[in-house]
Amino acid sequence: MKTLLPDKIDALFINCHVATMADNALSIIDKGALAVTGTTISWVGKEKNLPENFKTRIPKIIDCSKGWILPGFVDCHTHLVWAGSRSSEFEMRLNGASYEEISKNGGGILSTVKATRNASTDDLFILASKRVEALLEQGITTLEIKSGYGLNLETELKILEVIRRLDENFPLHVDATFLGAHALPPEYQHNPDGYIDLVTQTMLPEVKAQGIATAVDVFCEHIGFTLPQTKKVFETAKNLGLNIKLHAEQLSNSNGAALASEFNALSCDHLEYLSLSGAKKMAQHTVAAVLLPGAFYFLKETQKPPVEIFRNLKIPMAVSTDLNPGSSPVHSMTLILNMACMLFDMTCEEALLGATINGAKALGLEQSKGSIETGKDADLVVWDIDTPEDLCYLAGLTPVDVVMIKGNIHHTT
Numbered sequence: 001m002k003t004l005l006p007d008k009i010d011a012l013f014i015n016c017h018v019a020t021m022a023d024n025a026l027s028i029i030d031k032g033a034l035a036v037t038g039t040t041i042s043w044v045g046k047e048k049n050l051p052e053n054f055k056t057r058i059p060k061i062i063d064c065s066k067g068w069i070l071p072g073f074v075d076c077h078t079h080l081v082w083a084g085s086r087s088s089e090f091e092m093r094l095n096g097a098s099y100e101e102i103s104k105n106g107g108g109i110l111s112t113v114k115a116t117r118n119a120s121t122d123d124l125f126i127l128a129s130k131r132v133e134a135l136l137e138q139g140i141t142t143l144e145i146k147s148g149y150g151l152n153l154e155t156e157l158k159i160l161e162v163i164r165r166l167d168e169n170f171p172l173h174v175d176a177t178f179l180g181a182h183a184l185p186p187e188y189q190h191n192p193d194g195y196i197d198l199v200t201q202t203m204l205p206e207v208k209a210q211g212i213a214t215a216v217d218v219f220c221e222h223i224g225f226t227l228p229q230t231k232k233v234f235e236t237a238k239n240l241g242l243n244i245k246l247h248a249e250q251l252s253n254s255n256g257a258a259l260a261s262e263f264n265a266l267s268c269d270h271l272e273y274l275s276l277s278g279a280k281k282m283a284q285h286t287v288a289a290v291l292l293p294g295a296f297y298f299l300k301e302t303q304k305p306p307v308e309i310f311r312n313l314k315i316p317m318a319v320s321t322d323l324n325p326g327s328s329p330v331h332s333m334t335l336i337l338n339m340a341c342m343l344f345d346m347t348c349e350e351a352l353l354g355a356t357i358n359g360a361k362a363l364g365l366e367q368s369k370g371s372i373e374t375g376k377d378a379d380l381v382v383w384d385i386d387t388p389e390d391l392c393y394l395a396g397l398t399p400v401d402v403v404m405i406k407g408n409i410h411h412t413t
């Protein structure tokens, strides 16, 4: 941590406890205070150690009433730009149909693709805005959103354009990921390699030219794309200088994580069926594991991701909502924290690290986001809780008092 005292302070939080999430732990400061200068955190420590002149020359003092300050949540894996509804599929699954069966019969991702292709940019923006608002109110200050419900150039670009507008119109930071290889579109049902050619030769260069996404993702799965097809997408992405992520080993082991690791992916996501050798590759290439308990819960999966192996290999574990209409229509990070503990046997500390600093690592943003350290972005939430563990334990409650993003306050109760 830098120790230089700031010349100027714009806001000072007092009467708080702080869980900084620095050094891979909750890293608690009891009876703390935190200063913000411009868009960044300029001082954090015990209130009794506040330099004398701090309180007198500060425009804004925020008394936290003994509440807790944590870094804003980083939701590092969502698909929240979509049109239509899959509630009828939910009912079908409750009557015994599986996610794979629905997908093979033209439902699943493809039913969302149809509705999304038919929606205008403005309609999609309005629909997605409601979801972003819900996340923002719950303390999410950094968000990743994937395309992938277009599956043709025009609609993929439309979704990415909506993501750009969300970033421009909402205070939170939004990263866009191109997931053109999410499912096989109807026009290419008998020509998967032809679709991969379209993704690599037409879509990816255009996405890069428009500077409209920073990363590329693929659904590598028996109902998605094969390992060689995934590799082709990664080769193109790498040549274009885009970051790499992968939906890997969600429903079966396709050895996708090992491949993504060889391409130095930022993260591999889902990972329920990951093998030990796949995990070792991830560790070797410092790839983050993004765990998505909402999809596991919603699809009634039984195979858990190998959390103990991640611990042993010191692979950072992120947790995220995976907000999407098919496998995880979950709009709550605190509910996801509870699921990470209950379903994946993570500790509260691990779940909270997953929703903050490790989420930032999964996006390559750990230098500026995800923990409370001087010099980092002032993305903070003041919570009305007794302990940080309450965020995992009080399932479904979201006691947000203040949300600050880059030094600006966006939500107060």
Ligand code: NIG
Binding pocket: 079, 108, 109, 112, 219, 247, 250, 295, 322, 324, 325, 326, 327, 328
């Ligand atoms: O993360 N696995 C692929 N993609 C999404 C599901 C998308 C959908 O069913 O609409 C996921 O689970």
Ligand code: FE
Binding pocket: 077, 078, 079, 247, 322, 324
């Ligand atoms: Fe996903």
